[in-house]
Amino acid sequence: MLSFAHVHARGYAKQVEDNPDAELVAIWDEDENRGKEESEKRGAPFYRNLDELLKRPEVEGVVVDAPTSMHPEVLIASARAGKHIFTEKALTVTTKEADEVVAEVKKSGVKFIISLPSRVNPDILLAKKVLDDGLLGQVTEMRARIAHSASLDKWFSGGSLWFGDEKLAGGGAFFDLGCHRVDVMRWFLGEPESVAAQMNNFSDAYPIDDNMAAVVQFKNKALGILDVSWVHRTGPNPLEIYGTEGFLGIGMAPGQRVTYISNKVEDGKVWITPTDSGYPKPPPMPMAQWVSAIRTGSPMTITIEDGRNLTELLDGCYQATRSGQTYRF
Numbered sequence: 001m002l003s004f005a006h007v008h009a010r011g012y013a014k015q016v017e018d019n020p021d022a023e024l025v026a027i028w029d030e031d032e033n034r035g036k037e038e039s040e041k042r043g044a045p046f047y048r049n050l051d052e053l054l055k056r057p058e059v060e061g062v063v064v065d066a067p068t069s070m071h072p073e074v075l076i077a078s079a080r081a082g083k084h085i086f087t088e089k090a091l092t093v094t095t096k097e098a099d100e101v102v103a104e105v106k107k108s109g110v111k112f113i114i115s116l117p118s119r120v121n122p123d124i125l126l127a128k129k130v131l132d133d134g135l136l137g138q139v140t141e142m143r144a145r146i147a148h149s150a151s152l153d154k155w156f157s158g159g160s161l162w163f164g165d166e167k168l169a170g171g172g173a174f175f176d177l178g179c180h181r182v183d184v185m186r187w188f189l190g191e192p193e194s195v196a197a198q199m200n201n202f203s204d205a206y207p208i209d210d211n212m213a214a215v216v217q218f219k220n221k222a223l224g225i226l227d228v229s230w231v232h233r234t235g236p237n238p239l240e241i242y243g244t245e246g247f248l249g250i251g252m253a254p255g256q257r258v259t260y261i262s263n264k265v266e267d268g269k270v271w272i273t274p275t276d277s278g279y280p281k282p283p284p285m286p287m288a289q290w291v292s293a294i295r296t297g298s299p300m301t302i303t304i305e306d307g308r309n310l311t312e313l314l315d316g317c318y319q320a321t322r323s324g325q326t327y328r329f
Contacts, residue, residue: 001016001024001027001028001038001044001062001065002028002029002050002053002065002066002074002078003028003029003031003035003065003070003074004031004034004035004065004159005029005030005031005065005066005067005160005162006067006088007156007160007163008065009063009065009088010038012063012065012115012287013038013042013063015285015288016063019287019288019291021291021292022061024042024044025044025045025056025058026044026045026047026056026058027039027042027044027045027047028046028049028050028053029046030066030067031159032048050074050077054078054081054083059083060083060084061083061084061085061086061290061291062083062084062085062086063086063087064078064085064087064088065087065088067162067168067169068092069093069167069169069170071090071091071097072092072097075087075091075092075101075104075105076104079101079104079105079107079112080104082108082110083110084112085112086112086113086114086115086286086290087114087115088114088115089114089115089183089307090175090310090311091307091308091311092170092311093170093175093311093315094311094315095311095315095316098307098308098311098312099308101304102304102305102308105304106304111290111293111294111300112303112304113286113290113293113300114302114304114307114310115286116180116183116302116306116307116310117285117286118180118181118183119187119301120282120284120285120301122280122282123251123257123258123279124184124250125279125280125282126274126279126280127188127248127250127258128187129280130260130262131241131248134264135245135260135264136242136243136244136247136248136262137243137244137246138243138244139188139189139220139241139242140221140222140242140244141222141223141225141240141241142185142189142222142223142224142225142239142240142241143224143225143238143240144224144226144227144238144240145181145226145229145237146177146180146181146228146237147229147230148177148229148232149230149233150177150210151173151202151205151210151230151231152203152230152231152232152233156206163206163208164206164208165207165208166207166208171314172199172201172206172208172210172230173208173209173210173211173212173228173230174199174214174226174228174314174317175209175314177228177230178212178226178314179310182226182310182313182314182317183306183309184239185216185224185313186309186310186313187306188241189220189222189224190218190219190220191218191219191329192216192219192224192312192313193219193329194217194326194327194328194329195214195215195217195313195316195317195329196214196215196327197212197214197215197317197327198213198214198321199212199213199321202229202231203231205230210230210231211229211230212228212317212321213225213226213228214227214317214320214321216313216317226317236253237251238250238251238252239251240252245262245263245264246262246264246265247260248260257273257274258274259273260272283301286300316329
């Protein structure tokens with residue numbers, strides 16, 4: 001385990017400990033006190049020096065949960081040491097850094113996966129299948145919201161306070177929580193062409209964006225509307241896709257899964273809520289895919305390029321907000 005800085009780090013450590021094909025054998029943390037505490041709790045030795053840990057032959061893979069600004073340093077060092085890599089999102093803060101990481105990982109030949117759990121979500125996979133099957137025709141617009149109350153309720157403190165530090169985190173609500181919707185939009189709609197965006201700090205809870213919206217034009221002429229917030233008290237987090245032949249929505253109302261309408265289905269212009277039997281079978285969670293790929297060479301459904309493309313779109317959105325100009329990719 002390389003750092004417990006991220007709020008999901010302990011969850012990933014538990015996934016390692018619960019996997020019969022994996023064992024937690026060493027811990028490094030940029031915060032020595034936190035690292036020692038986790039070491040005592042988990043019975044794995046703590047290393048103050050990252051390079052010293054990476055030289056250990058019994059360490060075959062690393063789980064990276066350091067602050068995002070440290071990812072290039074930690075990921076590149078791990079790749080050069082020949083260690084397989086599982087990393088929390090985002091890959092890096094900037095596209096330039098992402099490209100450097102991609103080059104080093106490819107050169108090393110290690111197994112790499114970035115944690116993008118939406119890629120194994122059955123609702124998202126069904127939406128992707130509907131798109132791939134052409135049931136919506138040409139996509140004209142996609143709207144996606146993801147939000148919670150992190151700023152309203154001041155979730156981050158102590159060891160997680162870095163989430164509110166732009167230098168360490170790369171950005172606030174949009175860079176952290178927004179990853180999930182930004183990744184899906186990039187996956188569904190392809191290469192972006194330009195973006196205009198606005199962000200603000202609504203709550204004053206942390207000195208970072210907690211309310212942001214962006215409009216992306218993709219090379220296929222589809223428009224993507226993204227809105228992300230840490231000042232969301234209640235309400236849905238919908239994902240909507242509009243096409244020349246139909247519509248698909250996820251989470252449009254409480255308890256609702258996926259609903260779509262299509263001129264290309266037998267029932268024509270009627271609402272259809274797919275039954276569970278119609279859902280694609282999801283692949284294993286990213287951690288399980290990674291461990292299996294290391295042990296058996298099985299394929300993984302999430303690539304380092306997916307992580308790079310996510311960073312590129314995030315980076316472009318922030319460039320647009322900071323400059324007040326449309327950013328072109």
